[in-house]
Amino acid sequence: MTVRVRIAPSPTGNLHIGTARTALFNWLYAKHNHGEFILRIEDTDQERSQDQYTQNILEGLKWLGIDYDSGPFFQTQRLEQYRAAVHLLLDQGLAYYCYCSEAELEQMREEQKAKKQAPRYDNRHRHLTKQQRTEFANAGRKPVIRFVIEEPRELTWLDLVRGDVTWNTRDLGGDIVIARVDDQGQVSLPLYNFAVVIDDIAMEITHVIRGEDHIANTAKQILIYEALGAEIPKFSHLPLILNAQGAKISKRDGATSVFEFQQMGYVPEAFNNYMVLLGWSDPNGREIFSPSEVAEVFEFERVNKSGARFDWDKLNWINSQYLHNMDPEILCDRLIPFWQAAGFNPNFERNWLIDLVKLIAPSLTVLTDAVDMARYLFIDNLEYTEEAIAILKAESVKPILIALAQALKDTPTLTPDSASSLIQSIAKSLNLKKGAIMKPLRCALSGDIHGPDLISSLLLLAQRGVAVTRIETALEIN
């Protein structure tokens, strides 16, 4: 039997980190079993669904490199299938029209709450007579379709992550609404729990892999599978990604959409890597790996049962590892958009850019770090930090800078070696330590007392033809 899995996001927001991780685990399981991975957009909530979010989800998955074998399918285009299934249940008496108004349901729940009972639908319209239904309809009430939930009944299923999970149908909150009815009295948009099952049956999904927040839905869905006489898939409920406080991660916790991580300068390789680590561990203890490498050994037996807190430090470390080891050509291409966004003009020679990338790569944690780090190499009018000004102002550094400027003018082709010896000889002639030369030079060239390797910086600036100018400009600081 071919493994068929799916990711079913609803387009009510940008691609969420939780959705992305669920997608990744589905992808891993599909790849491990040479199965198929399907994308389905669950857009039945017309109030909240928006096309822009669908686009964002599609782009986000693409950015992450999570490719699917078929889809995207849209639930709003599958209305006929849902309608047919609803009628099937209606005809068998497994579903019925419920005419309760929202106010009525609200009041019922309030009363239950007051009596310290669990809020639930009391199935009051399950056995309406034809006459009662006509009366409600004539009174202008709009019905919904409810699915009959037999209770009590103990339901146990094997979850590939958690083992046996047991649920009593009496804790499901009464007969569930599975579809709405439109103004013409036609069965219209289905609700989540119903649409999911119809689609998973139609798409022959063998394994439902989703977040732990769906456990309660599983019982409801199994009942629908049974009512439809369909084969029940295997379920795997992944632990949730928690925030620093240990609660389900939400918009208040900073970044929650993949898009935001992209903007912050995280690379998809690192992001995927980190998401896999949140809840799964490699049997060989590796921590840096690609999705393909993980797919080879991925099993649900090694997925944790408890939620994992999102840790920025670890993500940052992983991202830095990828950046440090990335091919300079590739890294350069990824950096250029960030430099452009910062207003720099990276249209210098490719070789110059590659040298720059090699220079700063070991210091990068996120791509955006490269903006501040390379600013002094790109811009024309250098800005100086207070510490740099303090050093450049000192009378004692003037002769050093003058000597440096002269020496640079006398050295038409600067190489790493000639630059080093140039500094050495100035130190010797002025009877100073090398550090006493390096420090003012750094300040003059970069405007800061800290920064990337000085010799490399000097070379890069000299290639742009601005090294001498910078030193002369620094000389004017008082």
Added chain:
RNA sequence: GCCCCUAUCGUCUAGAGGCCUAGGACACAUCCCUUUCACGGAUGCGACGGGGAUUCGAAUUCCCCUAGGGGUACCA
């Protein structure tokens, strides 16, 4: 309130009754490397939530407690 789930260093985790004086990674600290900041290398710090039970022996099995999380819609 009710239902379900979970519980090892600050964080992510390894651990399937003796291999555990509990291993690794991040973070943190110190040292080395280094003109600076980083990178890299080394060392250190640091945990089995509590109580019972089973057993010759429990981080690992069972029960209770506690704590945390999730769910409880005409959202998905």
